[in-house]
Amino acid sequence: MEDIKESEVTEFLPHRKDALQVQNAPFGKNAKRLAILAKKELGGSSSDLAYKKDIDRKKGFPIWLVLCTLSSTVGASTQFGYNTGVITVPAQYMRAFYNESHNDRRGSYMNPDAHTWLWASTVSVYCIGALFGALTAGFFSNKLGRRGSLLFSNVFSIVACVFIGISKFVNIYELVLVGRVISGYHSGLINSLVPLYMAEIAPTALRGFIGLLHPLLMCLGILGAQVIGFYMFNGEHEWPVLLCLPPFLASVFQLVTLPFCPESPRWLYMNRKDSDGAKRALVRFRNSKNVDTEMKQMEEEYEKESCEERMGVGRLLYMVVFEKPHWRKPLLISCTLCLGLQMSGIMMVWFYITDIFKQANLSDSQIAVGTIILGSLNVLGTLISSVLIDRLGRRPLTIVPSFILTVSCVGITLCTRYQSQSEWLQWMCIGFIAVLVLALSGGPGPMVYVIVSEIWPQAPRPAAMSISYIVNWSTNFSIGMFFPFLRNLFGEFVFLLFAATMFILGMFYFFKLPETKNKTFDEIADFFRKEKQTFYEREGQNHINNHGLKYSNCNVSEV
Template identity: 30%
Template sequence: MSGGGATGPLLYAVAAAVLGMLQFGFNTGVINAPRSFIESFIQDNYDASPGLLFSVTVSVFAVGGMIGCPLASWLMDRQGRKNAILLNAAFGVIGAALMGFSKLATSVEMLIIGRFLIGINCGFATTASPTYVSEVSPLRLRGAFGTVNQLAVAVGLVGGQVLGIDVLLGSAEGWPWLLALALLPAGAQCLMMPFAPESPRFLLLSIRDEEKAREVLSRLRGTTEIDDEINDMHAEERAERQEKKFTIGDLVRTRALREPLIIGIVMHLSQQLGGINAVLYFSTTIFISAGLEEADARLASIGVGSVLFVMAIVSIPLMDRLGRRSLQLCGLGGMALFSVLMTVALNTYENNTTMSVFAVVFTFLYVAFFGVGPSSIPWMILSELFGQGARSAAVSVGALTNWFANFIVGLTFIPLTDLLGNYVFLPYTVLLLLFFAFTYFKLPETKNRTIEEVTALFKK
């Protein structure tokens, strides 16, 4: 096979790594359906508001994610990409086991700690998996393999929602098994990663073992003609050495870097504070409030993950054809429109039962517009707004912002629902309109522009 193709060892390495992203999707979607059973478990074993403790159980996942992101960067630089991912998978097994055995031990604390640990595991994966996949992939397949991460998230999300229906594991007896299934991707990764290669880039540039890097790269590419790629890595390293390294403090203090940093932060906030995780975490609750029976609401929730999966595929060719700015505006505008229509449907279904169906349809369309742009653009935009020297610090700030906003939405949605009832999505609508206006006036189009051209915009 000629170099640069999708060889067996390359496909194996990518599959092993993206199990971490599948884990992330699974644990985002899995908590949705069994809410009533988990609240009953909390009520039976703890003298506190079950709604509040369920909110803590949901949102502590994001606290773990905020720890996992920087931990991944630190550990990957010291232990290598492969060993860091392997250690994280073992950590995921522990978190899944704690959640699975929490009911048997009648311990709400075990459930919350397990959810926190699996959050660290997933936050780690959102940094480690894209880095590893990017570094083992040939240049011409890097974009395609990069989208595999998003597809794995969508597959995990749908899987968690399907398994949560009442005829499978969405029951008072089944929910601990449902949460314990996080053992499967973590366990599979523990078994697969020892046979996956280390990143050739890490071997060459961090360990300085060119012979080993060449051996691994030849196996990944299926050819010994790898001199060009080795030379490109050396050239990239020389360019990095010549460019000043910026810390997070430098990004804030330097005017030419501060504006793109603010843009990147707002893009990440728009992804979360537009309310998407309110739907991903609580869609079953939303559909019940729209008049559906609980079993039907769980079935409808599967559609949420399915729409995200389809849109992950649809958005791939659109990204380079229509551009980041256009897709982000389209996504935010559509989400704002359908959050209003969802609110109308939720408040009129009692007088018109057809509106229950419309509430579900409008929710699906809201999720579809999220998939158009806001789903993936915040994760890529910081890499396109910053040069090599500042990119790592900027991406770290973006990831932390994203997980923090995720935590806020998870913690506040149930109290907001208690306060606002079926008008709960209106605060998200207001924020979406503000994010739309900010994007319109501030976000430059990065399509077909080099890093130098983009950074020059902010130096004027």
């Protein structure tokens, strides 16, 4: 092995500063070469490494990691996407049911304004429920665990399905609104819980790819809702089945499979102080008994956070303002990423895509095909980003598409403004919409779920994710409520608001967003901690140098 050049070895190792991490990367036959590099990096003998016994042995297939990922994403992420995208397909039949139900029970039909308001409420209460789901996700994830909270969340999904499913049979349209609120609450929960669980069970080298499976399956759920709605349950009396059956089956799938999966090792170690349980979970996730390196990393991170209690949203905000200034930048990054997801213009595209297609003189069948094509682009973009994220990194996949979104919004504005003068401008407008969908799904859209879960230490991570997704759902709700008024006020120029927002956010990401590819949670936390070192921390370092004092996280002692 001694004749191997260092240049031949370094290309296989994404963690040169921590050579022991290689045992968790899927390098297989290159393990011996990595041992050479470990010797050079650590200044010691490769025979002294903790994974010596496993270095020449090919790791087994991580079956439990795959099962947990499938159970979490197929059982929850697809459900979230499905519930988000399904409501527009049966809109005309549901609105007719509202009117008929009102007439049967009260002897008169609704006036047009009340009818419109009721349908707008059906759409918007989903976001209100999701906002409260995001608010409480941190509490449940700390109390019940990541896996336990996901299992518990299925109660809300099933109850929502029951309310919506029986509404037509008992002729009470108010049950639809109640079901939508509960369904939204479930979506708010899983939109925080799934990325959190995925980030904590994934190996560092695969954390980006596994983290993107949540938005990928979410996009598949949206596409599935469009296909099923247009081509399967598309009758006047079938909308309750369309809204309820697929989410119910997804919940049943998760309830059957997820109990066999291990809990998050990080939650077991750092929240429950169960080192034995954490090690057993890691052994199952990695399909290897040699998990000492990851256990040591969790131990070191726990020691740094030993004074930081598990916290809720209010406690986190207090600490960001008064006690932990190095948490301000991660919080700002998390919130701006979620803001960018909603201010990209994508919500308005989905709301008004039918009108845009009709202006291009497309038939109903062509509109259905066009909508499904856009949904397929949504999936394609996320799939491309999942392949590139651990190669190119998070920064380029967030920054470059942000500026592409800016150009797309400007293009949509201009084409919409002058489309009456030329038919080809109508098709160009559809082209800009396709670019917008592809850019968002291949960049800032899925990056939200990876970056927000990566840039926080263990203690504040659930609360920080709750705050971020509260911003997400609040913005979603606000756009849905006020966009019609803005559209009436500014006309087609309203998309310039989204263009300006994405340009500003793109510049912010360029200057402030760090690269987290191939970095451990502890390394990312150290980056923000060192970047925002306070006066007192600098003074403490001076005392260490001058007076021989050793500072821990919680006490001061003589060296």
